Amino acid sequence: MTHAHDRALPRAVRQAMPMARDVLEEVAKLHGVCIRPIPLKRLDTVTGKSEIIDVPCGATLDSKCPPCARRNKQLRKAQCREGWHLDEEPAITPDEPNEEQRWLVEFRADYQAQREAAEKAGDDTTDLDAIITGLDEEINAAGMRGSVLGRATAKRSRSTRRRQDAPDLPKRKMTNTTLGRTFHGPDGKVYRPSLFVTLTLPSYGKVRDGVPIDPDTYDYRRAARDALHFSKLVDRFVQNLRRVAGYDVQYFASVEPQKRLAPHLHMAIRGTLPRAEIKQIAAATYHQVWWPQADEVVFDGDHLPIWQDGIGYLDPATGEVLPAWDEALDALDEDAEPLHVIRFGEQVDVQGVLAGTPDADQCIRYLSKYLTKSIGDALNGGQAQQQHAARMLDALRYEPCSPTCPNWLRYGIQPKDAKPGMLPGRCRGKAHKPDHLGYAGRRILVSRKWSNKTLTEHKQDRRTWVLEALGQADDRTDPHRYIWRPVPAGDANVPPLAVRLLRSVHERQRWRAHLRELEARAAGQDLSATEEMGRAA
Ligand SMILES: [Zn+2]
């Protein structure tokens, strides 16, 4: 950012200034310090003191904070390893909410209030909605189940349930276990086999090196819709898998980009099934999208629906009110076709893996390989692939990404929760962005009974380890001691980011030095113990 007054400075100075900032950021990264910390106000209810504390951004995939992304990757690997070959049922009891969960929910409450105020004032709530959606995801990621709003909004299921036909698959009697079978070797050794499965989407046209050979016949629309609804297909696969397996199958999966920019899935499955059955399940699994039609353009260019307060969107020519989302769904009758049907492609890879083998380690590395990259990062930078991505984005531009997508106006329907200012082709949903290319879902999918620990507990493990190494007890005596509050943007009490980064780097250095000292002391003790043993001998 160059401000007008900067131009008064000599060129060399001007050029040097952002450099220093870059260096600071690099140093912070080297020290594993979060480069996008979130300032939060922490009120200590015991001392009455309040302090501003930086918490790591935690790097959701949209954020570009390499240290947090790396940390997340390590945590995910630990989580994956923990559950894959579990030999005892995990004990799933809801934990006392911890500090992080508490402040997330409080945070969420504040934004809910802001959103309601904004809505009342007739302001645009798009940004607030995006924040709230992000927070809801964080709340789940922090190991809390469900939504803070509970199931207050009844799920519509009038016509959808009956229409999702059950695929033709064998069905075993359900047993109440999450563990797979074990096998005994001739030597009496117990083997605990599990599976590593890779599922891909179908072909949309021939590709070479990730680029369609004939872009004109490549089915971009289908590719776009498949990417948008991919997570639903994965859900169905898991449902079918459990029915066939006859036990409560647990999995740790990652959604990754292929070179052709389609999402695909790697899944570590606890327990084992015959390879042929996995292939049969993948082939039989499909998901139907029961949305109104989005193929015939009704409004376009200057001919767009008009908003009227208290009524909604009107046809610009006739003044007729457009069908609302629920009405449009109700209008789908018996003869209606689904907007889209998604299935997996023929390429299904199934690999058997034994607990504790190098194969297992290799798979775990594979599962977390792309975690620091977005779907769009699969681009190799070549011009042909850039053009391929651009065409994919074009196809996504007018594709409705969700019931609330403004693109519904293009097809003559009022989006769910319609509000003024909606424009088709201008949806701000993640799915339409170059980083996501249609897939806006979670990149890591972990079933609830995968391991005994949530990601937050894995974090807690690391924290406890460090505190023990530092000789400090982990102070978890009173979870109610602190109250966390978001700090409004531009709060004068928050020092500039550069200052905060410098402090964190300093803190980290001090901490490292201390750990090294402890290590050295421990090594010294070992040495004297050896000497003693030598003397005794
Ligand atoms: Zn961060």
Ligand SMILES: [Zn+2]
């Ligand atoms: Zn959208």
